[in-house]
Amino acid sequence: MSERPPSPPFGGPHGRGPHPGGLHPGGPKNFGKSYQNKDPIITYCVEHSLKQTPAEKELQESTLAKERMAGALGAPEVLQLGKNFIELIGAKRALDIGTFTGASALAWAVALPEDGQVHTFDVDHTPLENTGLPVFNKYPEYKKKIVFNLGSAMDKLDELIANGEEGKFDFSFIDANKDTYPEYYEKSMKLLRKGGVILIDNSLMFGSVLNPIQPGHKAIDACNKKIFADQANANILLTLGDGTHVVFKR
Numbered sequence: 032m033s034e035r036p037p038s039p040p041f042g043g044p045h046g047r048g049p050h051p052g053g054l055h056p057g058g059p060k061n062f063g064k065s066y067q068n069k070d071p072i073i074t075y076c077v078e079h080s081l082k083q084t085p086a087e088k089e090l091q092e093s094t095l096a097k098e099r100m101a102g103a104l105g106a107p108e109v110l111q112l113g114k115n116f117i118e119l120i121g122a123k124r125a126l127d128i129g130t131f132t133g134a135s136a137l138a139w140a141v142a143l144p145e146d147g148q149v150h151t152f153d154v155d156h157t158p159l160e161n162t163g164l165p166v167f168n169k170y171p172e173y174k175k176k177i178v179f180n181l182g183s184a185m186d187k188l189d190e191l192i193a194n195g196e197e198g199k200f201d202f203s204f205i206d207a208n209k210d211t212y213p214e215y216y217e218k219s220m221k222l223l224r225k226g227g228v229i230l231i232d233n234s235l236m237f238g239s240v241l242n243p244i245q246p247g248h249k250a251i252d253a254c255n256k257k258i259f260a261d262q263a264n265a266n267i268l269l270t271l272g273d274g275t276h277v278v279f280k281r
């Protein structure tokens with residue numbers, strides 16, 4: 032039996048930043064973002080799944096080429112899954128928690144109808160301004176669907192709840208600071224209507240959930256357990272990208 036070649040410790044040329052792409056020591060090696068983990072089966076799946084527009088391809092390439100924290104970029108296969116759900120459930124309003132250069136917000140804008148809207152949140156708009164906006168400005172048809180919010184995502188979600196927006200969103204993508212994942216999940220559930228879908232990125236965090244030590248890893252593990260314990264809703268934790276937890280609000 033031939034052995035799989037070892038992954039480079041930090042996942043290759045784009046393995047920089049807070050999501051280095053290196054697998055947790057002793058952890059499984061059969062998942063990871065496709066631009067970091069070049070396992071042939073992951074590559075095969077991606078080659079038979081991605082339907083990216085030129086705008087999405089351009090933003091992905093530009094982020095990988097320009098950003099010091101390029102490894103924070105959402106895996107295109109996870110974004111494809113989100114786009115498919117948006118179309119399937121007829122979503123019109125999406126939450127995007129963690130903008131970075133705007134790749135996930137762009138994916139949702141592509142999938143949403145003409146009158147759809149994405150609310151994206153980030154505490155830092157530097158990557159958006161340096162890398163995202165030069166691409167977005169070429170594609171006003173997508174940019175016009177996105178509301179870029181600067182500030183704490185938690186505060187902004189609380190504002191939406193206080194403003195009577197509970198039950199008025201269709202889709203949420205959770206991908207900001209990991210230590211408050213359980214709270215982002217609770218607030219997303221409040222803001223979603225029945226039949227809404229949540230995707231939670233980095234739900235396996237390079238395998239660290241098997242032995243969570245850092246606060247962020249503990250919070251991801253706690254969030255996975257909280258979702259699974261919730262009998263009222265349906266979920267599936269997938270080894271897609273760096274782990275994608277999908278929640279269906281009943």
Ligand SMILES: C[S@@+](CC[C@H](N)C(=O)[O-])C[C@H]1O[C@@H](n2cnc3c(N)ncnc32)[C@H](O)[C@@H]1O
Pocket residue numbers: 103104105106128129130131132133134135136152153154155182183184185206207208
């Ligand atoms: C993994 S990146 C998001 C990637 C993006 N969703 C994509 O698909 O490319 C996480 C982002 O969360 C932002 N962030 C960190 N803490 C935050 C907070 N408390 N509120 C809002 N955004 C935060 C970071 O600045 C960073 O840009």
